[in-house]
Amino acid sequence: MKNINILALICLVFSIASFIPLVIFNIDSSLWLFTFILAPIGAILALWGSNYFLLIINVIMFFAVFLIMYGLEFIQKYFSV
Numbered sequence: 001m002k003n004i005n006i007l008a009l010i011c012l013v014f015s016i017a018s019f020i021p022l023v024i025f026n027i028d029s030s031l032w033l034f035t036f037i038l039a040p041i042g043a044i045l046a047l048w049g050s051n052y053f054l055l056i057i058n059v060i061m062f063f064a065v066f067l068i069m070y071g072l073e074f075i076q077k078y079f080s081v
Contacts, residue, residue: 009042012058013015035062
């Protein structure tokens with residue numbers, strides 16, 4: 001089961017790494033779409049390995065695109081000068 005948890009952690013790290021160019025550097029590339037592939041795989045592996053912390057983090061990473069888009073719209077709407 002330890003190898004499965006390591007694979008879930010690797011999926012989490014790669015999904016975060018594929019998300020960085022969009023959020024941090026504001027680079028328009030389709031690399032962030034790997035988050036939709038890797039995060040569910042990591043969540044399934046974490047569930048299979050009974051690591052609920054990795055499961056929750058992978059699910060949050062799956063929905064992070066929508067949360068950040070909503071957050072940016074909220075900031076632009078209410079806090080723009």
